[in-house]
Amino acid sequence: MFRKAVSKMTVVMLITVIIVVAAIGGGLYYYFTQVFKPEKNEILVGVSLALTGTYAAPSQRQLWGFLMWIEDVNAEGGIYVKEYNKKLPVRFVYYDDRGDSATAVKLYERLITVDNVDFLFGPYGSGITLATAPVAEKYKKLMLSQMAAADTIPAQNYSYVFTTLAVASQFGLSRKALLDYLTKDLGYGIETFGVVTSSELYPLTVARSTIKLLEDAGYTKVLYEEYPKGLTDFSAILTKAKDANPDFLYFVCYPADSYVILRQLQAIDYKPKLLMFDDGPNDPAFVQAFGTVAEGILTQMSWHWEAPFPLASNFTERFKARYGEYPRHWSALPYAAGQVLKMAIEKAGTLDTEKVRSVLLTENFTSTIYGNIKFGDWVNPQGQKLQQINLNAVNFVLQIQNGVLKIIAPKQYKSADPIFPYPGW
Amino acid sequence: MDPLSLFFQLLAQAFLLALIYTLMSIGLNLVYGVMKIVNWAHGPVVMIGAYISYWLFTLYGINPYMGCLIAFLMCSLIGYAIHDLLLHPISRSPQFGASALLLTYGIGIFIVNVARVLWTDILRGVNLDQPPIKIGSISISAPYFYGGLIAVFATWLLYYYIDRTMLGKATRAVSDDKETSELLGIGTKAISRITVCVGMGLAGVTGGALSTIFAVTPELGNVLALKATTIVVVGGLGSFSGAFLGSVILAFAEVFGTYVSSPLYQPLFYLITLFVILIVKPKGLTGG
Numbered sequence: 001m002f003r004k005a006v007s008k009m010t011v012v013m014l015i016t017v018i019i020v021v022a023a024i025g026g027g028l029y030y031y032f033t034q035v036f037k038p039e040k041n042e043i044l045v046g047v048s049l050a051l052t053g054t055y056a057a058p059s060q061r062q063l064w065g066f067l068m069w070i071e072d073v074n075a076e077g078g079i080y081v082k083e084y085n086k087k088l089p090v091r092f093v094y095y096d097d098r099g100d101s102a103t104a105v106k107l108y109e110r111l112i113t114v115d116n117v118d119f120l121f122g123p124y125g126s127g128i129t130l131a132t133a134p135v136a137e138k139y140k141k142l143m144l145s146q147m148a149a150a151d152t153i154p155a156q157n158y159s160y161v162f163t164t165l166a167v168a169s170q171f172g173l174s175r176k177a178l179l180d181y182l183t184k185d186l187g188y189g190i191e192t193f194g195v196v197t198s199s200e201l202y203p204l205t206v207a208r209s210t211i212k213l214l215e216d217a218g219y220t221k222v223l224y225e226e227y228p229k230g231l232t233d234f235s236a237i238l239t240k241a242k243d244a245n246p247d248f249l250y251f252v253c254y255p256a257d258s259y260v261i262l263r264q265l266q267a268i269d270y271k272p273k274l275l276m277f278d279d280g281p282n283d284p285a286f287v288q289a290f291g292t293v294a295e296g297i298l299t300q301m302s303w304h305w306e307a308p309f310p311l312a313s314n315f316t317e318r319f320k321a322r323y324g325e326y327p328r329h330w331s332a333l334p335y336a337a338g339q340v341l342k343m344a345i346e347k348a349g350t351l352d353t354e355k356v357r358s359v360l361l362t363e364n365f366t367s368t369i370y371g372n373i374k375f376g377d378w379v380n381p382q383g384q385k386l387q388q389i390n391l392n393a394v395n396f397v398l399q400i401q402n403g404v405l406k407i408i409a410p411k412q413y414k415s416a417d418p419i420f421p422y423p424g425w
Numbered sequence: 426m427d428p429l430s431l432f433f434q435l436l437a438q439a440f441l442l443a444l445i446y447t448l449m450s451i452g453l454n455l456v457y458g459v460m461k462i463v464n465w466a467h468g469p470v471v472m473i474g475a476y477i478s479y480w481l482f483t484l485y486g487i488n489p490y491m492g493c494l495i496a497f498l499m500c501s502l503i504g505y506a507i508h509d510l511l512l513h514p515i516s517r518s519p520q521f522g523a524s525a526l527l528l529t530y531g532i533g534i535f536i537v538n539v540a541r542v543l544w545t546d547i548l549r550g551v552n553l554d555q556p557p558i559k560i561g562s563i564s565i566s567a568p569y570f571y572g573g574l575i576a577v578f579a580t581w582l583l584y585y586y587i588d589r590t591m592l593g594k595a596t597r598a599v600s601d602d603k604e605t606s607e608l609l610g611i612g613t614k615a616i617s618r619i620t621v622c623v624g625m626g627l628a629g630v631t632g633g634a635l636s637t638i639f640a641v642t643p644e645l646g647n648v649l650a651l652k653a654t655t656i657v658v659v660g661g662l663g664s665f666s667g668a669f670l671g672s673v674i675l676a677f678a679e680v681f682g683t684y685v686s687s688p689l690y691q692p693l694f695y696l697i698t699l700f701v702i703l704i705v706k707p708k709g710l711t712g713g
Contacts, residue, residue, distance in 0.1 A: 057546050199689055227688035230648040232639075233676075235438040236683035239431065255548050259640035267557050267566025268434065280548070280640075289550025289640070425556065 040084055042091045043351060045341070046117035048107040048132070050099035050124040058330045059099070059124040062147055064323055065331035066092060066121065068315070069338030079342050082349030093117055099124070101131035108135040117141070118351050119341060121334065122161070126150035126202060133161045142353055142360070144341060146333040149302070151205050154386035160353070162360055162375055164337045165329065166302045166393035168202055169380035171278075172210035174300070176217055178397045178409035179248060181418075182274075185411065188420050190274065194223030194246035196237055196253070196261075203252040205382075206278065210250065212381035222246045229254075234261050235268065242270040255280040262290060262297075271424035274298060276397070287403045294400045296419040302395045303329035303370060304407050306415035310367040336370035361388070430562035437563050439673075439680035444573035446672035448634060449653040451580055451665060452627030455587075458600045458663030459620040462525035466507060468650025469536035470500050470625050474632020475641045476544060482551050482636075489551050490571055493633030500629025501622040507532060508621040513614060533650075540643040548640040568637035575634045579627060584665060586623075596620060600663065655695065659702050661709025670710050674698060 047066065050059035070092045073079060078089035093115050097104035104123050111117045112135070120136055122129045122145030129148035136143035137158050145153060146164045154163050182188045193214055197207035204226070215221060223244040225237050238261065241249060249272035251261055258280025265271070276298035280286055287294045305316040305326050315335060319327040343365050348355040365373040376391045397409040399418055406416035449471070456464045477499055478492035487495075511532065515524050555567035587593040598606040599616045607613050632646070639645055656675055660667025675695050682694035702710060 054546070056541075225688055228692055230651075231688055231691060232648060232652065233438075233442050233679055233683075234688075235442070236435065236680050237688050239434060239438075239684060243431075256640040256642055256644070259548065259550050260638065263566060263568060263638060267438075267564060267569065269557050269559075269564045283548060285548050285550065289548075289552050291552045291554055293554070425554075 046111035053099035061330035065334030168205035443676035448576035456624035468646030474629030478633035496629035501626035504625025661711035667711035
């Protein structure tokens with residue numbers, strides 16, 4: 001009975017129909033995706049941010065930077081793409097990875113395969129960027145990384161990942177610029193330095209590149225200490241530092257460490273001539289917590305509202321009006337990355353990844369709010385080759401003067417003369 | 426600095442650190458003594474105490490050392506809630522120790538995240554602008570010095586309470602033998618409630634004292650709580666003199682160990698100390 005119901009003829013017919021339908025479907029798909037390019041109405045850019053969790057505060061500010069860029073671009077009608085002979089508005093797709101690498105990896109997969117974004121921005125932080133960069137690489141999507149300062153990422157030889165902010169090993173350049181400025185231009189005679197660093201990867205990179213650059217420049221290292229994460233008492237290290245008495249005492253530390261260190265420096269009554277903490281004093285709360293003792297302390301930021309970059313002050317004013325605080329590198333660098341992307345697309349005249357990539361590799365992107373951005377390869381002081389980083393990226397040395405942060409080095413960017421020596425308490 | 430004054434300088438620093446550690450660990454120890462649980466919410470409540478003290482200072486200009494008192498009361502209330510709502514309902518469970526460990530750990534995570542939502546991760550600090558205290562050639566940090574005084578005072582009060590008052594006697598009885606105490610008519614629920622309140626209150630005081638030393642952040646208590654737990658184990662669970670002894674040993678191992686070698690070995694010093702003590706005296710220095 002059943003043998004009769006499905007005759008050979010029917011089977012042949014069915015297979016033929018399936019083949020024909022598949023062939024027509026495939027042909028149409030090919031036609032619509034490859035030959036006939038569907039009308040493109042917008043440019044999709046995607047990013048995963050750590051909007052909740054440990055990195056919520058900085059990553060929220062990262063989002064603000066992107067939102068301001070999107071708004072500015074779309075206010076002009078979008079980005080002109082020659083291929084379509086019109087301006088395309090930018091649509092911004094973002095998700096919350098909660099600061100979790102595994103989640104971020106899934107979200108980038110989603111951005112590429114489901115949302116079909118044209119370009120990617122990097123997430124918040126080196127760890128998450130390190131985890132997600134291979135996704136961009138796998139799908140050959142451009143990723144502009146703006147919040148990952150670890151050397152590890154550009155050292156991976158990724159072809160589609162470009163880093164716009166100063167990486168850790170570039171930080172040492174401005175420490176050297178500071179000492180050169182104080183010694184050679186102002187004649188303050190800095191000869192010795194001491195470095196105390198957290199033993200985590202990122203601070204170690206900053207510390208080691210700084211030491212290499214300073215020693216090569218003829219400064220003498222008289223103290224070097226590494227300390228483990230979670231150290232609560234620094235008195236013994238600081239007593240050692242007092243004994244060694246370097247002219248420039250530099251802590252490559254996490255924000256909370258700087259509070260304990262400064263209190264304990266006060267306790268043993270030791271005032272180095274130059275005192276620098278990588279993180280801590282660059283937050284307004286530091287001045288509130290230390291008052292006049294904070295005066296003259298050095299710190300760093302990879303962007304500053306007084307930097308002599310085009311449109312930086314304009315950006316700052318609008319940002320302040322909108323969010324009620326000074327923009328930090330968390331917001332400015334995403335904005336600058338957006339500016340680079342816009343210029344690259346306009347120059348390439350297409351949204352094609354390879355063509356935009358070759359523009360990124362060759363072009364000098366002038367007049368971003370982070371100065372001139374030029375991507376290229378650089379061998380860091382440890383001898384590691386870093387690929388597609390921003391060769392002009394600067395990390396400013398700042399000083400607290402009258403309770404606010406002023407740029408004092410590198411000298412071509414300075415917004416105030418340095419206070420020397422550290423007045424202390 | 427000549428070797429002798431250097432030695433005394435380090436000695437003073439180690440001793441003050443020991444006092445701060447003592448303050449951290451007595452509350453933890455008290456709760457262990459009576460409830461037989463390691464209270465992982467201790468660290469996060471220290472952090473709450475620090476915020477209370479910080480806000481009282483920032484908003485109303487109240488001296489953080491006075492703020493400690495208010496932190497004591499408010500954190501006691503937190504302790505009351507934790508005890509009555511969460512700990513007591515599971516106290517009859519046969520695996521009370523393990524359940525309470527997980528429970529307090531969870532409470533701790535909850536408190537830290539509430540603090541994150543309320544106050545964000547911004548670092549805050551109390552600015553008292555106190556000059557260092559100089560005794561001869563050694564100089565002592567004022568916040569540590571006052572923190573140390575608070576530690577001495579709080580420990581003395583607690584000792585007085587446990588050793589000299591009726592309530593303290595009842596607490597000791599419950600600590601020794603809960604079931605017999607119950608048979609003798611001691612309200613064990615009330616005693617454990619008061620104990621958790623006092624323990625958490627002491628965490629609040631610790632926070633108040635620490636707010637002048639460390640940056641106040643939601644993470645403040647976590648690192649310190651781990652150290653306090655180590656101290657309590659080294660000293661002998663449930664023993665006050667043990668908590669002090671444990672603090673002294675760890676603080677001295679840290680300060681002198683760091684000076685003669687590198688801070689990188691600091692965790693090594695205190696873990697080796699922990700191992701050696703536990704091998705020699707498995708119940709801690711003062712454990713029976």
